[in-house]
Amino acid sequence: DGGITQSPKYLFRKEGQNVTLSCEQNLNHDAMYWYRQDPGQGLRLIYYSQIVNDFQKGDIAEGYSVSREKKESFPLTVTSAQKNPTAFYLCASSMWGGARSGEQYFGPGTRLTVT
Amino acid sequence: AQSVTQPDIHITVSEGASLELRCNYSYGATPYLFWYVQSPGQGLQLLLKYFSGDTLVQGIKGFEAEFKRSQSSFNLRKPSVHWSDAAEYFCAVGQAPGVVTGRRALTFGSGTRLQVQP
Numbered sequence: 545d546g547g548i549t550q551s552p553k554y555l556f557r558k559e560g561q562n563v564t565l566s567c568e569q570n571l572n573h574d575a576m577y578w579y580r581q582d583p584g585q586g587l588r589l590i591y592y593s594q595i596v597n598d599f600q601k602g603d604i605a606e607g608y609s610v611s612r613e614k615k616e617s618f619p620l621t622v623t624s625a626q627k628n629p630t631a632f633y634l635c636a637s638s639m640w641g642g643a644r645s646g647e648q649y650f651g652p653g654t655r656l657t658v659t
Numbered sequence: 660a661q662s663v664t665q666p667d668i669h670i671t672v673s674e675g676a677s678l679e680l681r682c683n684y685s686y687g688a689t690p691y692l693f694w695y696v697q698s699p700g701q702g703l704q705l706l707l708k709y710f711s712g713d714t715l716v717q718g719i720k721g722f723e724a725e726f727k728r729s730q731s732s733f734n735l736r737k738p739s740v741h742w743s744d745a746a747e748y749f750c751a752v753g754q755a756p757g758v759v760t761g762r763r764a765l766t767f768g769s770g771t772r773l774q775v776q777p
Contacts, residue, residue, distance in 0.1 A: 550702075577764055584668070584769060586749060586767040587749070587765075592762075594763065632700075634703065636703075645756050646753045647756070648693075648705075649705070650695075650703040650704070653701065
């Protein structure tokens with residue numbers, strides 16, 4: 545079955561440590577996205593990538609980094625510079641052009657807790 | 660700048676009752692509108708979408724939404740709610756399909772949490 549996988553589902557880290565969240569898709573989608581979700585705030589865009597080896601900052605990119613070395617993969621690193629990293633992180637993907645572009649499909653999410 | 664407002668943070672309905680969740684958007688071009696549903700601790704599932712054509716669109720799980728350009732609204736409805744519909748619902752707006760320039764990411768509202776009473 546085609547879909548998006550995120551691992552791990554729960555992640556715990558000590559303050560000051562970098563941590564990388566995995567996102568893989570087998571939908572053959574061009575574009576991938578990372579969102580952060582906090583209670584009562586909806587989803588906020590961290591980074592997105594429309595093609596391999598290219599990515600753009602979203603609304604809250606500070607303290608995060610990404611890479612896009614393969615079409616299927618878009619890992620997110622939460623660095624020690626992110627002041628409030630505890631949140632639920634969602635990865636999504638979509639076509640970039642064509643009639644169904646913009647229609648995003650989401651992974652199950654990773655809940656990161658930093659203490 | 661684009662934005663989405665969901666004025667109701669929390670709604671409680673009785674099982675079998677009708678439901679309407681409100682969504683208002685602000686967008687500088689023709690909007691591409693979505694409703695997603697999220698169960699606790701899960702990702703988002705697409706319920707329905709609208710870009711053009713009939714302004715009443717049908718989605719999965721018996722949901723429908725009506726686009727009203729004059730009111731900048733895209734409200735979600737269901738005639739009879741089931742206990743399994745309890746979840747959080749998000750409205751989102753984005754670029755028209757087929758556009759390949761600019762920011763393609765969706766802008767989401769803050770969500771409406773639906774509670775269903777037996």
